[in-house]
Amino acid sequence: MENELEPVHYSVLYREIISFFLSVFDKDRELLFLDGTAGEGGHSLLLLEQFPNSKLVLVDRDSVMLSRAQTRLSAYSSRVIPIEANFSDLDSEFLNSHGVSNPPDGILLDLGISTFHLLHAGRGFSFRENEPLDMRLSSSGGISAEDVINTYPEKALSKIFYEYGEERWTKKIVEAILERRRHSRIGYSGDLAQLVSRVIPRKFWPPGRHPATRVFQALRIEVNQELLHIEIGVKKLLDLVAKGGLLQVISFHSLEDRIIKNLFRDYARGGEAKLLTKKPALPSDAETKENPASRSAKLRVIHKSLPTDTEEEEEDDEE
Incomplete structure (x- = not known):
């Protein structure tokens, strides 16, 4: 049972995130996930629970947050590879230097600031x-x-x-x-x-x-320098994610979302991926009622595999 004095941690858009991964991956496959913004470890915990044969690379630029996430995931420590780094540092060479030789099948970024940072x-x-x-x-x-x-x-x-x-x-x-x-x-x-x-x-x-x-x-x-790291990092992660894999990014600010939208659109135009969210997925009314901080969240998802058709993916959404 969590300490009642600790703030409740909400994993924003977790239902949608898990649903997108399950739409592509069999839950019993041996997959490699990468959580590039570990935070409190909420999303990582859900991935480890939903995909019991998978491993997860746990990344955060803040050593305090990485330690907190590891503690939360201690029951799954044999399946977790912790790395203290900014997600913008990540490429195949960097992961290889930390003992990760395979490209991740699923990558998640949650660009929001944690409740811990705000309060503690x-x-x-x-x-x-x-x-x-x-x-x-x-x-x-x-x-x-x-x-x-x-x-x-x-x-x-x-x-x-x-x-x-x-x-x-x-x-x-x-x-x-x-x-x-x-x-x-x-x-x-x-x-x-x-x-x-x-x-x-x-x-x-x-x-x-x-x-x-x-x-x-x-x-x-x-x-x-968050916008710069998003620009650099998402470009690297688009190259890093395995063929047939998914990259999912949650943003909370229109400037962040615009960068992700444009990077995903341009990458999909190259024919190496397909947008699964022509318009971003938004939290449900129930989620925003339970967790008001989620109200500005936007989720964009790209599937790194050849599109099944050649129709134009363009349908610009409003910011």
Whole structure:
């Protein structure tokens, strides 16, 4: 029984993900899966349960999350190969160096941030607690959110908040940040959340969401260079997945989804794969009611095998 003090972990769109894999694979086959964003290990646990003769490569860039996922999957440890890495590092040579010689039959990416990161990582991902503004998903260093807030020039901050956060109050928020940092450094998540809350008039706060949500999202994307890693990583994974295999990607942001949509479309045009989701699969009403955080999730799936027909796969969906 899970510790009642721990937040409930939801595996977003898990029914759809398992259904897509079962539509292609016999559940009793000896398959190799790869979870490129292990997180809490929820999706990996379902794959190990549903495909009892399969093995799974468990990947996460955060050593803390990888350890938590391994603990959750301890009953299946003989079938799990843990690797601390960013999914954008993965190619056949990299996997070979870690003892994985066969290409994965099924690959999954869940690009959402975990509940643990939001509530317990202590890295300033959330505005609920007053934590140091860090936001790094990896333990290997790099620039922090505090560095971004306190050193980036006005133009760069504006670009981040407007493009990555789609924040309509960008101009006033950046002005307030520049004014504040003339007097003192902004070092904690609570300080930044309060600043943004004061800038945006209460009547314009998004219903059911903290007014600083978009700013925090934009900062996390910048600090971890998430869009760049998606562009690089998904290209590599399209090449890595075995013939006849599936690549499934869950995104939570329109910029992420656009990258995946275009990469999948272009790859399918080459005749080496078929799109199984011309429009993304979305969570059901029941799932969004049970787990409101899933409401913005989009799942795209590509099957790496020759299409059964030559009809054009184009049917552009709305972002």
